[in-house]
Amino acid sequence: MQVTMTVNDVEVTREIEGRLLLVHFLRDVLGLTGTHSGCDTSNCGTCVVWLDGEPVKSCTVLAAMAGGHQVRTVEGLAKGAELDPVQQGFMQCHGLQCGFCTPGMMMTARALLNRNPDPSEAEIREAISGQICRCTGYATIVRSVRWAAVHEANAAAAVTETTESPEAGEIDNAGQPAGSVA
Amino acid sequence: MQVPAPFEYERATSVDHAISLMERLGSTSRLIAGGHSLLPMMKLRLASFDYLIDINDLHDELGYIEAGPGEVRIGALTRHRELLESATLTAAFPIFADAERVIADPIVRNRGTLGGSLCQADPSEDLSAVCTALDASCVIRGPGGAERVLSMEEFHVGPYETAVGDGEILVEVRLPVRPGCGSSYEKVERRAGDWAVVSAGAAVWLDGDVISDARVGLAAVGPNTTGIPEISTALRGQTPSESLFEQAGAIAARSCEPATDQRGSADYKRHLADELTRRTLRRAVERARS
Ligand SMILES: Cc1cc2nc3c(=O)[nH]c(=O)nc-3n(C[C@H](O)[C@H](O)[C@H](O)COP(=O)(O)OP(=O)(O)OC[C@H]3O[C@@H](n4cnc5c(N)ncnc54)[C@H](O)[C@@H]3O)c2cc1C
Ligand code: FES
Ligand code: FES
Numbered sequence: 001m002q003v004t005m006t007v008n009d010v011e012v013t014r015e016i017e018g019r020l021l022l023v024h025f026l027r028d029v030l031g032l033t034g035t036h037s038g039c040d041t042s043n044c045g046t047c048v049v050w051l052d053g054e055p056v057k058s059c060t061v062l063a064a065m066a067g068g069h070q071v072r073t074v075e076g077l078a079k080g081a082e083l084d085p086v087q088q089g090f091m092q093c094h095g096l097q098c099g100f101c102t103p104g105m106m107m108t109a110r111a112l113l114n115r116n117p118d119p120s121e122a123e124i125r126e127a128i129s130g131q132i133c134r135c136t137g138y139a140t141i142v143r144s145v146r147w148a149a150v151h152e153a154n155a156a157a158a159v160t161e162t163t164e165s166p167e168a169g170e171i172d173n174a175g176q177p178a179g180s181v182a
Numbered sequence: 183m184q185v186p187a188p189f190e191y192e193r194a195t196s197v198d199h200a201i202s203l204m205e206r207l208g209s210t211s212r213l214i215a216g217g218h219s220l221l222p223m224m225k226l227r228l229a230s231f232d233y234l235i236d237i238n239d240l241h242d243e244l245g246y247i248e249a250g251p252g253e254v255r256i257g258a259l260t261r262h263r264e265l266l267e268s269a270t271l272t273a274a275f276p277i278f279a280d281a282e283r284v285i286a287d288p289i290v291r292n293r294g295t296l297g298g299s300l301c302q303a304d305p306s307e308d309l310s311a312v313c314t315a316l317d318a319s320c321v322i323r324g325p326g327g328a329e330r331v332l333s334m335e336e337f338h339v340g341p342y343e344t345a346v347g348d349g350e351i352l353v354e355v356r357l358p359v360r361p362g363c364g365s366s367y368e369k370v371e372r373r374a375g376d377w378a379v380v381s382a383g384a385a386v387w388l389d390g391d392v393i394s395d396a397r398v399g400l401a402a403v404g405p406n407t408t409g410i411p412e413i414s415t416a417l418r419g420q421t422p423s424e425s426l427f428e429q430a431g432a433i434a435a436r437s438c439e440p441a442t443d444q445r446g447s448a449d450y451k452r453h454l455a456d457e458l459t460r461r462t463l464r465r466a467v468e469r470a471r472s
Contacts, residue, residue, distance in 0.1 A: 019187070042290060055292060
């Protein structure tokens with residue numbers, strides 16, 4: 001069968017088998033290997049991509065089901081050469097070690113921040129509760145997401161140039177002063 | 183790499199179209215909603231079909247939560263996340279949010295649906311216990327638009343088996359709204375996002391300080407999600423009290439049929455059925471009073 005979908009803003013059409021899973025379509029057909037495949041059983045979350053803006057485990061979605069829909073992968077996270085604040089956060093706060101879980105974690109984090117720009121540590125942990133990291137112990141991942149939240153709030157405050165002092169400057173979970181995020 | 187056996191993919195554009203596809207393709211076809219129960223089973227080759235009929239495009243038609251005076255109606259394609267985030271549903275039946283918070287994880291909840299959960303009829307599945315506690319009825323549509331309305335007891339035929347026949351689709355779940363209702367859900371799981379070791383849901387209806395009706399649904403303690411009529415009989419007409427909850431817990435422990443497995447021993451699960459029944463009834467009564 002033929003499937004057409006938009007992946008990272010580019011429309012793609014391919015001849016596929018009905019049983020092809022979205023994760024394999026992205027990795028093996030399109031060569032977008034940023035999306036990882038870990039458990040095959042919808043448990044580890046390394047395969048998380050967005051379907052119409054919402055995180056999904058792409059090992060449990062048929063490629064055919066994405067036909068006519070918008071898919072975004074980690075390759076579509078940066079804006080050109082400028083890394084997304086979530087990507088910067090993972091660099092700044094050592095949110096990764098081996099990096100295997102990282103693409104899925106970042107896609108979930110970005111979706112969370114889109115809905116909730118100022119998530120608490122508990123809300124971040126809840127958002128990534130369906131994803132497994134074998135390296136970091138999650139503390140640095142949570143810190144990375146907070147970094148991104150604060151960074152974005154500060155950037156937005158800088159743009160509006162309000163006279164009030166930006167309240168969003170604290171990084172409570174990271175224990176870092178507000179100034180370090182610029 | 184686990185992949186399902188080959189099948190043909192079809193996409194339904196309306197409920198009637200889905201039914202006509204099923205009529206044409208027969209028992210070798212299966213509906214796919216969120217796919218989060220069906221695809222894992224197909225990957226493991228526990229199930230295989232010649233045709234999968236994708237009903238996700240029917241979300242406009244089958245994804246809704248509507249509160250009327252006598253009942254709340256929920257479309258079969260309403261996703262876990264929508265159930266969790268519905269203020270209407272939480273206000274009427276807090277048991278839903280209690281349960282949804284502990285069903286799978288937020289990403290799985292973005293896909294899985296109410297209809298898929300009920301039709302999967304996994305004995306450990308949580309929403310069947312919720313719907314059993316709330317005395318829900320299931321609306322099944324078949325060829326020619328004919329509809330049947332079944333109680334949860336009639337709907338669940340056995341483990342992984344429901345009354346939905348070939349060429350039929352579950353379209354809606356109806357929850358009766360009666361005054362003085364309180365409800366609650368509790369689940370014991372081994373780790374975040376896991377299936378239940380045991381879970382229990384309770385709903386009570388108070389008339390003044392007397393229980394006019396009460397229902398308990400359990401999951402993961404038997405071949406099917408278990409509603410326990412004996413508890414309803416014991417509670418009706420009584421004034422809520424700790425000793426009454428104890429009595430209900432004892433009935434729950436004795437009525438269920440847990441199996442020893444990697445999640446726990448049968449004895450432990452009976453203990454949980456007892457304790458969770460007491461806790462959910464206690465909380466349901468508190469909520470009915472507030
Ligand atoms: C990692 C993981 C953890 C999970 N943990 C839990 C948990 O803790 N508790 C829990 O309750 N569930 C859990 N689930 C199951 C999850 O809730 C499923 O998504 C849900 O049970 C099935 O919904 P679905 O829409 O994905 O159904 P699908 O997988 O699409 O379908 C399931 C079955 O129902 C049939 N069907 C679907 N819709 C209809 C309809 N409208 N009419 C007739 N037949 C229909 C299909 O043909 C199929 O046979 C978990 C799943 C995963 C992957
Ligand atoms: S590979 Fe999809 S969740 Fe693990
Ligand atoms: S960084 Fe190695 S699995 Fe998360």
